[in-house]
Amino acid sequence: MSSTAQPIDVAAGDSDNIVNIDVSMLFPDYREPWNAGQPSGGSGTGFMIGKNRFLTNAHVVSHATRIVIRTQNDPAPHPARIVFIAHDCDLAIVEAINGNDFAKLRTLQIGGIPKLNTEVSVIGYPIGGERISVTRGVVSRIDFRPYSHTGVDSHLAIQIDAAINPGNSGGPVLQDGKVVGVAFQGYSGRVAQNVGYMIPTPVIKRFLKDIEDGHYDHYVDLAISSFPIENPAQIKALKLQGDGVGVIVADVEPAGSVSDKLHSGDVLLSIDGNPVYNNGLVRVDGELMDMNEVVERKFAGDTVKIQYQRDGKRAENTVTLKRFAPYLTLGEQYNQRPRYVMYAGLVFQPMDKNLMDAHQIRDATVSYWFDNFLSQKLYKDRPEVVILTNVLPDDVNSYIQGSFPAIVDEINGVKIKALADVQDALKKQGDNPDFIMIKLLEKGRPLVLKRSLAAEAQPRIMTNYHIEEDSYLGHE
Amino acid sequence: MKAFYSVLALLCLASLPLPARAEPKAPLFPEAAPSPARTVHSDSVLKVNVTYQGYSAHLPWQKEAPGARRGLGVVLANDRVLVTGQMVANATYIELELPESGQKMPAKVVGVDYEANLALLETAAFGERAKSFFAGLKPMQIEAKAHTGDNLSIWQTGRVGELIVTLLRVSKVMTSQYVLPGSNFLVYEGQGIVRTEGNSFTLPVVKNGKLAGLLLRYDSKNQLTTVLPGVIIEHFLKDMADGKNGGFPSLGIEVQATLDDQFRAYLGLKPGQGGMYISSVVKGGTADAVGMKKEDILLSINGFNIDSRGDYEDPDFGRLSLSHIVRGRAYVGDEVKMRVLREGKEVELKGRLTRKNPKDYTVWPYLFDRGPNYVVEGGLVFQELTKPYLQAFGEDANATLLRLSHLAEHPEEYEKQGRTKLVFLSAVLPTPGTQGYERLGGLLVKSVNGKAINDISDLDKAFKQPQDGIHTVEFEDMPKKIYLDAFAVEKDNMALLKGAYRVGSLKRIE
Numbered sequence: 001m002s003s004t005a006q007p008i009d010v011a012a013g014d015s016d017n018i019v020n021i022d023v024s025m026l027f028p029d030y031r032e033p034w035n036a037g038q039p040s041g042g043s044g045t046g047f048m049i050g051k052n053r054f055l056t057n058a059h060v061v062s063h064a065t066r067i068v069i070r071t072q073n074d075p076a077p078h079p080a081r082i083v084f085i086a087h088d089c090d091l092a093i094v095e096a097i098n099g100n101d102f103a104k105l106r107t108l109q110i111g112g113i114p115k116l117n118t119e120v121s122v123i124g125y126p127i128g129g130e131r132i133s134v135t136r137g138v139v140s141r142i143d144f145r146p147y148s149h150t151g152v153d154s155h156l157a158i159q160i161d162a163a164i165n166p167g168n169s170g171g172p173v174l175q176d177g178k179v180v181g182v183a184f185q186g187y188s189g190r191v192a193q194n195v196g197y198m199i200p201t202p203v204i205k206r207f208l209k210d211i212e213d214g215h216y217d218h219y220v221d222l223a224i225s226s227f228p229i230e231n232p233a234q235i236k237a238l239k240l241q242g243d244g245v246g247v248i249v250a251d252v253e254p255a256g257s258v259s260d261k262l263h264s265g266d267v268l269l270s271i272d273g274n275p276v277y278n279n280g281l282v283r284v285d286g287e288l289m290d291m292n293e294v295v296e297r298k299f300a301g302d303t304v305k306i307q308y309q310r311d312g313k314r315a316e317n318t319v320t321l322k323r324f325a326p327y328l329t330l331g332e333q334y335n336q337r338p339r340y341v342m343y344a345g346l347v348f349q350p351m352d353k354n355l356m357d358a359h360q361i362r363d364a365t366v367s368y369w370f371d372n373f374l375s376q377k378l379y380k381d382r383p384e385v386v387i388l389t390n391v392l393p394d395d396v397n398s399y400i401q402g403s404f405p406a407i408v409d410e411i412n413g414v415k416i417k418a419l420a421d422v423q424d425a426l427k428k429q430g431d432n433p434d435f436i437m438i439k440l441l442e443k444g445r446p447l448v449l450k451r452s453l454a455a456e457a458q459p460r461i462m463t464n465y466h467i468e469e470d471s472y473l474g475h476e
Numbered sequence: 477m478k479a480f481y482s483v484l485a486l487l488c489l490a491s492l493p494l495p496a497r498a499e500p501k502a503p504l505f506p507e508a509a510p511s512p513a514r515t516v517h518s519d520s521v522l523k524v525n526v527t528y529q530g531y532s533a534h535l536p537w538q539k540e541a542p543g544a545r546r547g548l549g550v551v552l553a554n555d556r557v558l559v560t561g562q563m564v565a566n567a568t569y570i571e572l573e574l575p576e577s578g579q580k581m582p583a584k585v586v587g588v589d590y591e592a593n594l595a596l597l598e599t600a601a602f603g604e605r606a607k608s609f610f611a612g613l614k615p616m617q618i619e620a621k622a623h624t625g626d627n628l629s630i631w632q633t634g635r636v637g638e639l640i641v642t643l644l645r646v647s648k649v650m651t652s653q654y655v656l657p658g659s660n661f662l663v664y665e666g667q668g669i670v671r672t673e674g675n676s677f678t679l680p681v682v683k684n685g686k687l688a689g690l691l692l693r694y695d696s697k698n699q700l701t702t703v704l705p706g707v708i709i710e711h712f713l714k715d716m717a718d719g720k721n722g723g724f725p726s727l728g729i730e731v732q733a734t735l736d737d738q739f740r741a742y743l744g745l746k747p748g749q750g751g752m753y754i755s756s757v758v759k760g761g762t763a764d765a766v767g768m769k770k771e772d773i774l775l776s777i778n779g780f781n782i783d784s785r786g787d788y789e790d791p792d793f794g795r796l797s798l799s800h801i802v803r804g805r806a807y808v809g810d811e812v813k814m815r816v817l818r819e820g821k822e823v824e825l826k827g828r829l830t831r832k833n834p835k836d837y838t839v840w841p842y843l844f845d846r847g848p849n850y851v852v853e854g855g856l857v858f859q860e861l862t863k864p865y866l867q868a869f870g871e872d873a874n875a876t877l878l879r880l881s882h883l884a885e886h887p888e889e890y891e892k893q894g895r896t897k898l899v900f901l902s903a904v905l906p907t908p909g910t911q912g913y914e915r916l917g918g919l920l921v922k923s924v925n926g927k928a929i930n931d932i933s934d935l936d937k938a939f940k941q942p943q944d945g946i947h948t949v950e951f952e953d954m955p956k957k958i959y960l961d962a963f964a965v966e967k968d969n970m971a972l973l974k975g976a977y978r979v980g981s982l983k984r985i986e
Contacts, residue, residue, distance in 0.1 A: 227955035230912030237946045237959035250955040264956045368882040371875045375953070399736030435742045442886070444755040445732040448742040 017048040020125040024066040030358035033338035034467045045124030045171030056170030058092045062334040090149040111178030124171025137162030152331030164196030217300040220321035223256020229278040239312040270307040326379040341471040344454040345392040351385035384418035396457035407441040519614040523573035524549040528566045531847035533868035547677030561593040575637025587716040591659040594712040619686035620707040651797040664703040722808030725829035728761020734784045750783035766827035773817035839884040851983040854965030855907035861898040876918035897931040909964030919951040
């Protein structure tokens with residue numbers, strides 16, 4: 001009988017170190033950003049990996065206002081707090097506020113990468129009951145997959161056919177008594193059957209190592225796009241050796257790690273000594289994998305050696321890896337109070353995925369800017385795109401109520417590149433000091449407000465619409 | 477479901493026994509009703525049947541499946557027939573049909589204006605056949621004036637050519653978009669129910685026996701009828717007659733209302749002063765040529781004062797949008813005088829009215845009766861960007877489509893580089909020489925073999941000069957550069973002409 005099939009004696013405390021995490025949440029309101037938001041709740045699973053340290057998923061504890069840990073054999077609820085949270089790989093560490101609460105529990109050991117077709121058990125607190133649950137299956141596939149928590153991050157993920165249901169998130173997947181993954185996402189039964197995913201140990205270990213210095217420094221990225229070499233004409237034109245090595249660097253992000261080292265049109269030959277093949281795959285530890293998986297294992301500030309060919313000549317360079325910030329705009333963001341500025345009824349908010357989803361924006365200009373923010377390098381021109389998302393009707397704005405949504409181009413002659421620019425620009429005296437002049441991108445006419453009327457209207461609008469703060473700019 | 481129940485009902489009725497009673501003395505069939513007065517028909521209306529075929533947007537050497545349009549044409553002087561532009565767009569074969577006798581005759585387009593949605597036909601046959609066809613037909617006069625409250629008649633023909641008349645009371649006279657975007661012209665609007673008959677296009681609208689307009693569209697949900705009025709038809713016919721085919725002039729401006737009192741104060745407009753804010757001036761249009769600038773306030777055109785909504789008082793039709801001054805009341809080449817307010821001072825602008833030819837736009841606004849310009853090299857399909865290409869995508873708004881649509885709306889950056897057209901790689905036919913490039917598409921071309929590409933003939937010429945047996949194609953976006961073996965391209969071109977794709981012709985540059 002495999003160790004995965006060994007009985008778990010709950011009364012004996014076998015599963016005490018796998019805990020239920022009960023979370024009260026407050027979902028932010030991106031449509032009325034001055035409001036507190038929508039209360040909600042949820043629960044997931046976590047497990048002990050160190051003294052008073054429980055590993056779970058970031059999505060279990062996102063937007064938490066109160067966290068409570070419960071174990072199978074202890075009736076008391078234990079208040080807890082987040083110690084570290086990593087949205088880019090959906091992991092988080094929580095601890096009990098009273099450090100002694102769990103002094104007697106054993107830590108779970110972290111194992112390696114299980115082989116295909118070996119058995120695993122998923123333990124946790126999914127729907128279908130209140131007590132601890134066990135499901136069992138095999139390792140089905142090991143692959144580079146998108147993590148749905150942000151939607152824009154992809155890492156190694158292991159697919160298993162053990163049932164992973166709502167509530168299992170954050171729970172351990174065990175093989176031979178060791179943790180081989182954290183259950184975190186799956187397909188609904190209507191789409192695919194028996195397809196669940198767990199975060200594998202390399203991602204877990206990288207997270208734990210990253211936080212050793214007391215803060216989480218996020219994943220790093222080369223921030224390039226590659227194009228495969230399949231056509232003989234490419235080999236001839238690029239003067240390559242035709243030995244199957246080399247991938248074309250099609251695009252280099254100006255805000256990325258290699259922006260000053262590689263150019264579009266270069267052929268990347270090797271990374272950290274590993275040859276890169278014509279299809280963009282690299283052989284690491286005997287296995288062929290995506291180039292990204294090499295960089296995946298690195299930390300902020302790490303260096304990699306790259307070999308490349310440019311104009312027929314080979315060269316080498318060392319790259320210092322950093323996080324590519326602009327991509328965050330396109331993914332779900334959490335634990336952030338929505339930022340905004342409200343003046344004379346006009347509501348200004350920074351463009352990001354949370355905003356686009358909440359407002360269901362369909363405007364052609366705004367959609368173009370959002371969808372092409374990275375691919376057309378629009379972030380260079382405007383690192384933070386400010387959108388006029390609403391005009392709260394009042395006498396002062398009665399003729400401009402239809403002008404949203406729109407991208408704010410300039411206010412009183414000042415080009416708007418971030419939300420922080422807005423308030424100063426509104427105060428600035430433009431070419432006509434009695435008026436505030438707002439230019440919108442690709443829209444017919446500028447919005448004009450008489451300064452004195454706008455100033456009068458502001459307190460009236462704040463009272464009428466129950467807006468306590470005229471702005472929230474986040475922590476500077 | 478409904479059909480099932482009605483059949484069931486019939487069956488039930490059939491099985492009910494008739495009640496027994498005495499036979500009435502009255503005859504089984506009542507006396508025949510008096511014959512109706514002679515069936516109303518018209519000698520000025522005939523049927524027009526069109527077979528049309530558009531070109532495929534994705535495989536531009538191919539035509540789509542043929543379709544059919546059935547409508548009515550109005551007989552005009554010189555054996556000419558008037559229909560709408562929508563009838564004849566992309567026509568492959570046009571046929572005239574006499575409503576009563578059913579006699580048919582092939583026809584051809586003499587002139588068409590797609591912006592004004594009007595077309596003139598004449599017979600494609602000669603001699604006796606044509607003469608006898610038109611022998612019984614009478615040309616109709618045009619009625620260029622109608623007002624709110626007028627009673628008009630919409631004509632349709634029935635199975636044997638009899639006229640079906642629907643009354644229409646004009647409830648509004650205003651300007652509205654015809655068919656193509658940006659084509660704003662005068663219309664009459666009225667309420668009523670129009671039957672669906674065999675002919676769905678081009679119904680004549682008649683006032684006192686004269687042609688007052690053609691049916692532009694009918695909204696059955698709201699029972700709203702929109703009519704293309706006689707004054708526009710008259711303008712079109714005059715334009716055709718002088719042989720210049722200038723078309724309808726346009727100013728080439730975008731305007732914004734000045735009702736907002738704070739905006740008015742900012743612009744320095746006095747209370748009660750009218751005018752429209754010029755938010756954009758189309759490069760190469762009439763307004764551009766006479767020196768109009770963005771941010772000017774348009775006060776009057778040809779002596780007509782413009783109010784803050786963009787309306788003026790038309791002597792024939794009352795309060796109308798300013799577009800009719802230029803579109804309806806004037807011809808290409810006429811003098812135009814405009815007064816604008818610029819930095820607090822009134823400025824007079826003078827010049828001649830022009831119309832920008834669709835082929836002079838950077839992105840073709842529409843394309844009828846011809847296929848798009850394209851070049852196929854080795855399997856790479858290059859085309860000039862057109863609005864019809866973007867419309868062919870339908871509702872699939874992916875990032876590529878958004879990017880190309882944005883490009884089509886804002887080509888200024890590329891126009892500054894010297895581009896007269898936007899040449900792009902639309903698709904890649906899988907051939908031995910395009911291995912690795914099959915999924916590429918929607919990419920604007922920057923250069924070919926080092927030569928900048930400003931239009932499709934630049935691309936055609938540049939492909940004649942590979943370097944060291946390699947073609948290099950550079951794009952504005954990823955993957956930026958691709959390479960093709962020149963010899964493989966030649967081989968693939970031959971295979972495409974004769975093989976699986978039967979391309980027919982590797983290029984169209986017109």
